[in-house]
Amino acid sequence: xxxxxxxxxxxxxxxxxxxxxxxxxxxTYSSSCMGWFxxxxxxxxxxVAFVYTxxxxxxxxxxxxxxxxxxxxxxxxxxxxQMNSLKPEDTAMYYCAAFFSPFRGNVGYCxxxxxxxNYWGQGTQVTVSS
Numbered sequence: 001x002x003x004x005x006x007x008x009x010x011x012x013x014x015x016x017x018x019x020x021x022x023x024x025x026x027x028t029y030s031s032s033c034m035g036w037f038x039x040x041x042x043x044x045x046x047x048v049a050f051v052y053t054x055x056x057x058x059x060x061x062x063x064x065x066x067x068x069x070x071x072x073x074x075x076x077x078x079x080x081x082q083m084n085s086l087k088p089e090d091t092a093m094y095y096c097a098a099f100f101s102p103f104r105g106n107v108g109y110c111x112x113x114x115x116x117x118n119y120w121g122q123g124t125q126v127t128v129s130s
Contacts, residue, residue: 009124022096033110038092057107
């Protein structure tokens with residue numbers, strides 16, 4: 001049974017930092033697209049950061065570029081999202097997600113094929129106050 005479990009969310013003031021973690025189990029952590037998504041109340045889900053497991057190539061949405069960093073520990077089946085210089089507009093539920101992509105090993109597919117993500121965590125809340 002595949003499980004993705006996020007942790008590390010919380011409340012922080014604007015300008016602060018948080019580090020989200022995603023523990024992946026029951027899944028072969030390779031040849032896969034991994035992503036962090038967020039959804040604020042009343043808004044559509046947004047993909048914010050992506051990594052291809054085998055190359056560690058990354059991609060960021062413009063809204064977080066330069067402030068967020070996605071990383072992974074393949075040996076531990078862990079995905080991370082370091083969030084710095086947080087803004088109130090970063091307030092959302094954050095989810096990690098995965099899909100197996102052995103024949104499309106380019107991070108470009110990770111952020112363009114967002115409908116392919118078929119494994120999702122339960123989410124962790126991030127609240128940034130001004």
